């Protein structure tokens with residue numbers, strides 16, 4: 001497994017990939033879990049070369065405290081990627097990615113201004129800007145995103161269409177624990193008791209007949225609730241447990257109001 005930091009080095013590596021080889025790309029912020037593993041395994045299955053980036057992108061954190069607390073376990077992540085059979089890991093450096101001091105950025109004005117975009121106004125500009133930069137340097141054939149960050153997935157697909165990028169965006173199902181908890185790197189910040197509560201998020205979303213009912217039940221269970229909303233064929237929610245923000249979404253057909 002090659003581990004690369006510099007943009008020029010990454011471009012040389014990309015040029016060296018055989019023309020006929022398919023390149024799959026999984027962007028991550030590290031602290032890898034089974035959700036990332038599923039994306040990486042899918043890329044390895046579907047492509048000849050798989051590239052993973054690990055970069056905690058400061059531009060997508062509105063809250064400096066959240067950025068500071070974002071867990072980092074680089075050596076464990078690299079060992080996991082090596083074990084999975086990843087070909088190349090790129091560890092981008094902010095000094096290179098944001099040499100313009102983030103003066104140039106991508107803004108989407110519709111989907112990105114709702115739900116997560118209302119709670120975290122700068123977030124999607126940061127996500128789209130970094131994803132565009134990574135795609136332009138790596139020029140992969142396929143890029144993989146989890147459906148847990150459903151709005152992010154929609155926005156990346158939209159950006160790829162809007163800018164005629166030659167890459168297929170593959171959305172992969174959310175990976176959950178046996179109890180239904182959508183895996184997240186942020187769980188590293190929760191105690192066993194808080195995790196026990198976090199598990200109830202999915203169950204409440206699935207069994208509620210409406211967003212209002214889900215919101216009420218989440219509040220009663222002890223969550224702080226930012227939103228519960230039905231959009232894009234999904235029921236999406238953002239909540240906090242002990243100050244740790246969790247998001248999840250389910251297909252509306254899996255809610256009881258849609259199945260009765």
Ligand code: PAF
Nearest residue numbers: 027028029057127130149
């Ligand atoms: O979903 C994430 O982990 C991040 O938003 C991404 C896509 C790696 C961009 O920083």
